[in-house]
Every structure is written in C-alpha cells, then in structure tokens.
Amino acid sequence: MCGIVGAIAQRNVAKILLEGLSRLEYRGYDSSGVAINNETGVRAHRAVGKVQALKDKFEAMPLDGKLGIAHTRWATHGKPTEANAHPHFSGDDLALVHNGIIENHEVLRRELIELGYEFRSQTDTEVIVHLIHNALKTEPDFLKAVKNALQRLHGAFAIAVTLNDENERLIAARKGSPLVVGVGIEENFVASDQLALLHVTDQFIFLEEGDVVELTRDAVTVFDENDQVQDRPISVFNHNVDATDKGEFRHYMLKEIYEQPKVIAACLEGRISDERILTSCFGANSAFLKEIENIHIVACGTSYHAGMVAKYWIEDLANIPCTVEVASEYRYRKVAVPKNTLFLTLSQSGETADTLAALRMAKQLNYLTTLAICNVPSSTLVRESGLTLLTNAGAEIGVASTKAFTTQLTALLITSIAIASEKGELSAAQQAELVTALRSLPAYVDAAIKQDEAIKLVSEQFANKHNALFLGRGPMFPIALEGALKLKEISYIHAEAYPAGELKHGPLALVDETMPIITVAPNNQMLDKLKSNLQEVRARGGELYVFGAKETGFEEAEGIYYNEIPWVEEVLEPIVHTIPLQLLSYHVAVVKGTDVDQPRNLAKSVTVE
Ligand code: G6P
Secondary structure, eight states: OOEEEEEEOSSOOHHHHHHHHHHHGGGOOSEEEEEEEETTEEEEEEEESOHHHHHHHHHHSOOOOSEEEEEEEOOSSSOSOTTTSSOEEETTTEEEEEEEEETTHHHHHHHHHHTTOOOOSSOSTHHHHHHHHHHHHHOOOHHHHHHHHHTTOOEEEEEEEEETTOTTOEEEEEEBSOOEEEEOSSOEEEESSGGGGTTTOSEEEEOOTTOEEEEOSSOEEEEOTTSOEEOOOOEEOOGGGOOOOOTTOSSHHHHHHHTHHHHHHHHHTTTBOSSSBOGGGGOSOOTHHHHOOEEEEEEOHHHHHHHHHHHHHIIIIIOOOEEEEEHHHHTTSOOOOOTTEEEEEEESSSOOHHHHHHHHHHHTTTOSEEEEEESOTTSHHHHHSSEEEEOOOOOOOSSSOSHHHHHHHHHHHHHHHHHHHHTTOSOHHHHHHHHHHHHHHHHHHHHHHTTHHHHHHHHGGGTTOSEEEEEEOTTHHHHHHHHHHHHHHHHOOEEEEEEGGGGGGTGGGGOSTTOEEEEEEOSSTTHHHHHHHHHHHHTTTOEEEEEEOGGGOOOOBTTEEEEEOOOOOGGGHHHHHHHHHHHHHHHHHHHHTOOSSSOTTOOSSOOOO
8 A cells, every 4th residue: 555755864865765665565556756855946756657667767867865755656546647646746846745545635626726726636635735835825834834734634644745945854744544753863764664764774753643743854853633742752673573575585475474483483472381371461451351251353354364263263162252344344334242342353564444443433332342463563553452462473565464364363362262261161271282282383384384386386277267266164264265365366366265065055156177176174073064065066077176184085186186284283274274375376376477475456554445
C-alpha cells in the first residue's frame, strides 16, 4: 500500500529518499514520486511502475537538495498514471504526499474549484494540498496553516508537506494511517514504516493519532491532537532483525519460508516452560484467562485463516464457543456480545484499516478485554489493544504472508492451551504433553521444508493450469483456504478451497482432467472420509496432489502425486501442513514468471478501507 518518506538534512537527500522508496516496495504500489525543495524551487519526478523507473529519471535529470518528500502510490482514487502519482502540488512551490483516504474529498474538491483551484489529478489527495495553499492565504505560518487545513479532513491520512519558502522545516501529520519519525544527527526523517529509514537511522519516534510534527535539521517537535507539545519517547531499532536483506535467496518469500523454524522458536521463547504455558506472556495480569466464556476472533486475509484454525483448537481444548469473522464485515454489523467474551484480533502488520476499525468498535462494546496477536510491536493495533501477544516473526517483506501466518498459529495454540488449562479443561499431564509437542514444532517445520526440491518438481505440472481446487477437512479446511489464497495471490491461478465433504454439493461439477485437486491429508479419524472424497475426484479424471504423512497410506499412482510430510502430533498438523502449500505456490509462481514478492494489485499492509 502507499508509502511515505521525507527527509531534512545537511546533505543531498535524493538518494536517501529513493533508497527509502526501494525499501517500501514490498508493501505493494503502482507508481512513485519524489519532490526536492532547493534554492530553485520545489521540483519533482514521478513515474508509473517500479521505483527503478523513478531512479532512471533521476539518472537522466538529477534533482539535488537538502529537503524532500517521496511516495509510493497504490491506486485508490484514479488510475495508476503519472498525473495521479504523488507528490501533488498546489501552485509550483507547495508539494505533499499522502497515505490513506479522504472521505469528504468530493465536497472539498467542489469548494476548492469554486475558489479557483485547478485540479491536475483524479486523486482525493490533491484536495489536501490545495486546502493548505488556501489556508496559507489567511495564516502565513506554514505549520499553523497545515494544522488548520487538516481540520477540514474526514477519513484517514498520513502526510508530509514541503513549501519552498520554508526550506528549514518539513511538516508531517498522521490520523488513521501510520507515520514514524526517524531521528538523526543534524538530520531528521519521516516515513510510513521504519524499515524505509533503516539505512539512515535506528532511532524512531512513533507518532500517535492526531499528531502533527515539525522537523528541522536539529529538532523534532510533536503536537498532539489538542495542539499540545508532547515529548514522545525514542525507540531504538534492533538491527539483528533487519529483514530487508534477501541474503542467498532469490525472493523474500522463499527466505521467509525458510526462516520459519527459527521464528517459530522465537515465538515460543519465554512462553513455555518444560511442562506448561507461562501465562505471564499475556502481561502481568493474566487472571482474565479464567474468566473467558466466549471468544470473538476478527482479522483479514491470511490472518483470518489463522483465526479459523484457532476456532478448532479453542473449542476442542478449552471447550468454549469461538466465532471467527472478517473485520470488514464485523465492523458494519450489530454484534451481540455474550458475557465474558474475549475480543481477539490477528494481524501481521497491526495497521490493517478494517481490523483497527473493528477493534475500535469492540472497545465500545461489552467485551471482557481485547487481545491482539500481532507481529509489529510498535503498531497501532498493539498500542490500542488491552493485551498483546507478539508473534516475533521479524519483518515480513513478501506480500504473500508465510512466516507471519505460522507464527500466528503458534501464538494461537499457546493461547488456546493457556485458556484451556486456566479453565481446568486440561490436566497438568495433558498440558505437559501439548507443550512437549510445541517444543518439537521448529524441528517438524524444518523437516517439512526439506521437501522443497520434491515440491519444486511437482510445481512444473501447474505451469499451464488456470484453475485449482484445494480440499481439507476439520482444521485442514482453513489450511486449504490459505493454500488457495497463496496460489492465487502470487501465481494468478484461480484457486478455491472447500471442505472435502462439500465437494459433492457443487464443486465436483468442475472436476475433469484439467483441474488439479490439492489436498492436505491429516492422519486422524477424518482420513478415511477424506480418502472417499478423493475417490470421487479420481473417478472424474481429476489430478490429485496429496500432501500427508507416510502413515496416511497414500502412494503415487496414475493421476496421483504424493508428497510426504513428516508425522506430527495431530494438534500441530495445521501448522506443519501449511509448509508444502507455501512451497508449492512459491514454485508455481516462479515457473509462471510472476512477481513473487510484489504480486500485481496487492499490498502488504492494507491501510485503507
Ligand atoms: C493484505 C496482505 C495479506 C494479509 C492481509 C491482512 O491483504 O496482502 O497478506 O493477510 O492484508 O493483513 P494483516 O497485517 O492485518 O495481517
């Protein structure tokens, strides 16, 4: 999704801004731009497509200066064209970049046109820069004029703005979209994601809702939503977890798949003893665990699939009802909240607009408390939730989520066992057995990754496929959904997932020799039922791709491709069985030659509704 970088320094900032944009590429975008403020005015280059196209423009015609703003755009209002790319200008010397959506842009646009402003783009953003320009007519102070203009906006925004007469300060603000200040020595920066600034600083100030910030070379002044100056703390980034280096891997996605044993171990660390879950991982006061009588899980995308798996664990282990819902639906309906219900959000980024809106709504309802399972400690979701359990996966760069998902599942299993134990549903011996299984998880995942070469061979069969069907039963159904999502996200093959028992109620009509059926086979009481469902597929000529443990008894045969997965305790099967599906979609995308890490039209973190 859109990204912002801004800089004010004693040196030329053009390269800093372009490198910042490259570091934001993983978030997904379709055009980019940079504006540099120097003695000759505010000048910009913009380009459609990759940041490299923008860099080429800088090569051909350098723009140098000590103050600048930059942007990667993911189109919402208006096509991905150069005219719609940011920075947007009012006149020639006021430029602005914006993330988010201005909901009242149509009213403001009409008003500004009446005032004589000419619009050069179809974006909602352009109203902001003209509003600031208009505010400067009655309020000559740049900072105050920006604050006045922002009062008119409804919706979500993070902005950075520069004015030619004001080359000693850069103004930025956030409300509803993330923004972080990078603190340097005689230079300061602003960005929508701290990863964009790791090449210039490791000191960050996370802005809060409604903050406006004035950056000079020597100072950072933050004004809160009541216009009071605030001394916000500086956090130091731990460089050991800089994920922006691909290392020996061809793609971030593959690197992140291979990191899973390590990050799952990091997710378990400090959360389990030899025989139990350390409930202190939920914070000092974990008494709420005993009181939970219901759970509502709300999330989007891959995180939603993690929630669907958790429902099986929570109801099975803790014997309490659990509902799972996508945030974009939850936030717009009247929700009945039973007594002592835990509101649980799942999010890799902690910045997904729908999930944040759902949390804010839930906080007005009568929930026991709110818990966020999230990968980004400094995110808005973490800051606004009552309790947090971090997944510790390290930054995930590939748009298709992999390690974030399996660490979410690990954190959810920890949570399910903790609730079940605190509610007296598990004996000490049962808890110890589950914890022992959890300890083996990194090694199991490692063993599953070792199937990489075999899965790569299978993936070649998909080069000419246009459709695929994923089947699973029980907690393997959400894993099938996640497998289908991965395949469509990065290889653009149309894929659907069904509970295997539903096959005969419709999707069987699609099955013929052109339709591959992918299934993750658990080694449990559902196995025989699954096998019967698969017979139905073979009888119609469908090709089967089965991933399962040796104990499932599957074997290669005509029209059946079988890949072995290591045996694991049943409770861990959803996590370990995810790995071959990740590898399959990765290799299929490579075979098809798509942009694996930045698939078309998608964004890593969806900060607009
Ligand atoms: C986007 C990403 C998905 C992700 C979803 C939810 O669509 O491309 O990979 O699952 O957002 O994101 P979250 O950060 O809330 O987990």
